[in-house]
Amino acid sequence: MKNKTKYSKMDANLAIYLFKNKSKRNSVKVISLVLILGLCFTIIYPILSLVPIVFSSTEDLGNPNVIWIPQEFSTVSFKAAIRLVMPEGAMTMVKSILYAVGIMILQVFFSAMVGYSLARVNFWGRRIVFGMVILVFLLPRQSLLLAQYISFVHFDVLGIMNLFTKAGEINLINNPIVLVLLAVFGFGVNQSLFIFLFSQFFKNIPKELEEASLIDGCGFYRTYFRIMLPNAVPIISTVAILSFVWNYGDTYYTNYFNPNGEYMSTLLSSTFITANKDYILNALTTWYDVPVATDMAFDAVKQAGVLIFLIPLLIVYLVGQRKLVENMENSGLVG
Amino acid sequence: MEKSKTAKSGTEKGRKKLSFRTMWKIHGIIFVSPFLIGFVAFFLVPLVNTIYYSLNQVGVGDQGGMTFQWNGIQNYIDLFQTEVTTTSTTMARLFTEENSTMLLSLPLIVVFSLFMALLANQKFKGRAVVRLLFFLPIILGIDVVMDMLQVTTGSANLDTGSSLLSGSYVTVFLVRTLNVPRRILYPIMNYVENIFTLISQAGVQTLVYLTALQSISPSLYEVAKMEGATAYETFWKVTIPSIMNITFFVVIYTIVDLFLRSSIAEEAYAFAFTQGKIGVGSALSVVYILNVVLVLALAALLLRKVVKKNEK
Numbered sequence: 001m002k003n004k005t006k007y008s009k010m011d012a013n014l015a016i017y018l019f020k021n022k023s024k025r026n027s028v029k030v031i032s033l034v035l036i037l038g039l040c041f042t043i044i045y046p047i048l049s050l051v052p053i054v055f056s057s058t059e060d061l062g063n064p065n066v067i068w069i070p071q072e073f074s075t076v077s078f079k080a081a082i083r084l085v086m087p088e089g090a091m092t093m094v095k096s097i098l099y100a101v102g103i104m105i106l107q108v109f110f111s112a113m114v115g116y117s118l119a120r121v122n123f124w125g126r127r128i129v130f131g132m133v134i135l136v137f138l139l140p141r142q143s144l145l146l147a148q149y150i151s152f153v154h155f156d157v158l159g160i161m162n163l164f165t166k167a168g169e170i171n172l173i174n175n176p177i178v179l180v181l182l183a184v185f186g187f188g189v190n191q192s193l194f195i196f197l198f199s200q201f202f203k204n205i206p207k208e209l210e211e212a213s214l215i216d217g218c219g220f221y222r223t224y225f226r227i228m229l230p231n232a233v234p235i236i237s238t239v240a241i242l243s244f245v246w247n248y249g250d251t252y253y254t255n256y257f258n259p260n261g262e263y264m265s266t267l268l269s270s271t272f273i274t275a276n277k278d279y280i281l282n283a284l285t286t287w288y289d290v291p292v293a294t295d296m297a298f299d300a301v302k303q304a305g306v307l308i309f310l311i312p313l314l315i316v317y318l319v320g321q322r323k324l325v326e327n328m329e330n331s332g333l334v335g
Numbered sequence: 336m337e338k339s340k341t342a343k344s345g346t347e348k349g350r351k352k353l354s355f356r357t358m359w360k361i362h363g364i365i366f367v368s369p370f371l372i373g374f375v376a377f378f379l380v381p382l383v384n385t386i387y388y389s390l391n392q393v394g395v396g397d398q399g400g401m402t403f404q405w406n407g408i409q410n411y412i413d414l415f416q417t418e419v420t421t422t423s424t425t426m427a428r429l430f431t432e433e434n435s436t437m438l439l440s441l442p443l444i445v446v447f448s449l450f451m452a453l454l455a456n457q458k459f460k461g462r463a464v465v466r467l468l469f470f471l472p473i474i475l476g477i478d479v480v481m482d483m484l485q486v487t488t489g490s491a492n493l494d495t496g497s498s499l500l501s502g503s504y505v506t507v508f509l510v511r512t513l514n515v516p517r518r519i520l521y522p523i524m525n526y527v528e529n530i531f532t533l534i535s536q537a538g539v540q541t542l543v544y545l546t547a548l549q550s551i552s553p554s555l556y557e558v559a560k561m562e563g564a565t566a567y568e569t570f571w572k573v574t575i576p577s578i579m580n581i582t583f584f585v586v587i588y589t590i591v592d593l594f595l596r597s598s599i600a601e602e603a604y605a606f607a608f609t610q611g612k613i614g615v616g617s618a619l620s621v622v623y624i625l626n627v628v629l630v631l632a633l634a635a636l637l638l639r640k641v642v643k644k645n646e647k
Contacts, residue, residue: 028566029459032454032457032459033459035454036454036455036459036465039451039454039469039534040465040468040469042530042531042534043468043469043471043472043475043531043534044468044471045531046475046484046531047475050484110369110370113366113367113369114366114367114369114370116366117363117364117366117367118367120363121359121360121362121363121366122360122363123360123361123363123364123367124360124364126363129367129370129371132370132371132374132378133370135378136374136378137591138587138591138627138628138631139624139627139628140591140594140595140597140599140623140627141595142595142597142599142600142603142620142623143385143599143620143623143624143627144377144378144381144382144385144620145600145603145604145620146385146388146603146604146607146613146616146617146620147380147381147382147384147385147388147617147620148377148381149604149607149608150384150388150613151376151380151381151384182373182377184369184373185369185370185372185373185376185377186369186370186373186374187373187377187378193588195370220358220359220362220363221362224366242473242539245473245474245477246477249474249477249478249479249480251478251479252478252600256604265477265479268479268483269478269479269482269483272483302483303483303484305483306479306480306483306484309479309480309483310474310480313474313477314474317470317471317473317474318467321466321467321470322463324470324542325466325470325542325545325546325549328542328543328545328546
């Protein structure tokens with residue numbers, strides 16, 4: 001690459017260097033853009049591909065000529081899904097949301113308390129308690145399912161139940177109070193992780209805040225509720241979003257401890273099992289005068305159900321997502 | 336605080352300070368007490384019970400209570416020798432499968448989430464939209480949603496992106512023209528096809544990595560640039576060491592998350608309440624706990640070394 005024209009050798013080298021640099025930067029940009037677009041596509045493709053299926057009439061399903069735009073627009077799948085998984089109509093969804101919000105509030109309230117105390121109060125055995133939190137986080141909840149289940153079937157606190165019932169125990173399975181108890185005592189969905197996040201956050205709050213409030217005459221509780229909690233809004237919103245999403249979508253606790261409860265998530269997973277396929281297809285043909293209902297109609301109804309189920313989650317996500325990254329940065333987990 | 340006017344001698348002051356501190360500690364313990372109660376009620380007692388059940392033959396008594404008959408390690412022997420899962424595989428096989436899939440997906444998920452975070456951390460137009468999509472797996476990765484998105488009938492225009500590749504030109508080209516051995520190609524293709532599953536398990540990890548990347552001080556990058564480091568060098572010498580601590584967290588979180596998704600719970604539940612063998616179900620739980628502890632300990636040990644090496 002020798003350039004012997006009017007440019008001096010140095011200028012030529014410089015030009016080559018700049019060109020190389022620029023092309024390098026541009027190619028990196030293009031490659032990463034392609035990767036980003038590809039990943040975005042992979043993430044939304046499963047959702048996108050549902051749209052033509054759930055909106056097309058059941059006869060069109062499996063028609064090789066129909067790929068993206070349904071020949072006949074129809075909402076039969078949605079109607080069927082609503083009838084199947086929402087026995088009380090919109091109330092079922094409202095109830096599920098209220099359940100998730102209730103558990104979320106309990107989880108946030110009690111995890112914040114435990115997290116604060118672990119981070120700021122140097123009580124006896126603090127390290128041990130912190131170790132317990134980590135231990136609970138590490139051991140998968142299923143491993144203790146059996147014993148927990150049995151303890152709820154024969155629920156009895158130190159013989160207190162003798163006063164209320166003859167058998168000296170009550171069966172708490174199918175009683176939503178179990179889920180409340182779990183959330184209050186720090187064993188809800190991923191709650192040890194929330195405690196950990198809270199304690200990491202409170203560790204980074206400057207000590208002066210606490211001292212100032214003490215000098216101004218606040219006690220322990222006032223310091224906590226008036227000074228520390230309002231300062232913890234970022235981590236509270238992060239935990240609240242995660243807690244809502246995980247509780248709304250939870251099938252583990254609801255399924256085992258309250259199997260008859262009408263939560264959207266459990267209803268979805270129990271209705272659309274393969275064993276139920278014929279029943280659902282029959283229902284389709286009798287309810288909506290659909291001439292043919294194939295296996296694909298089953299999938300269409302199922303996925304219409306998922307889309308309905310996802311609506312509240314997507315709303316929460318769209319509202320909270322921007323804050324999520326910023327807040328995580330302040331959470332103290334990093335660095 | 337009320338009697339502060341009268342008590343002013345040094346010893347009094349010291350005692351008061353101490354008692355104030357003690358009060359503070361007591362308040363702290365009150366705050367932690369819900370968790371402590373929960374720990375005993377929902378963790379410690381069940382744990383001890385699980386071990387106890389696993390060493391007994393548990394039956395149902397006449398009055399509805401439970402009866403126990405000491406059984407030694409018979410339940411464990413039964414578990415691995417005679418019992419089968421609901422899908423009729425042996426326990427040993429179930430555990431091998433669970434562990435091997437976990438060990439395979441673990442590095443993939445960790446590296447992939449870092450990769451996504453690196454992409455999302457760049458500056459480009461429409462970054463907000465991209466981030467919106469990148470964290471969507473936090474929602475889409477929920478078990479119910481993943482189950483429901485799966486298709487019972489394998490029709491070409493119905494699936495979630497799987498089996499797009501197996502018959503594609505790329506595969507044919509790789510096998511026929513480049514002679515890539517199928518034994519190597521197919522597992523890789525399998526992961527590529529199931530990329531959505533991979534992404535769906537990486538939501539939280541990507542979020543954590545992205546925040547870690549954003550918290551690296553820009554001056555470090557500036558210095559690297561001034562010193563003439565290439566982007567490649569900067570990545571290995573600045574970015575990676577800075578996120579090593581958080582990688583520790585991400586790896587542990589991923590392992591826990593993967594174990595949470597395993598089917599052991601259903602098996603234990605089936606043993607106990609469908610077949611009425613609470614003892615065997617508990618034995619399975621105990622083996623499972625040991626398995627988890629072993630994997631976590633190994634991972635922690637390995638990572639400690641790597642983290643320390645990078646911190647120097």
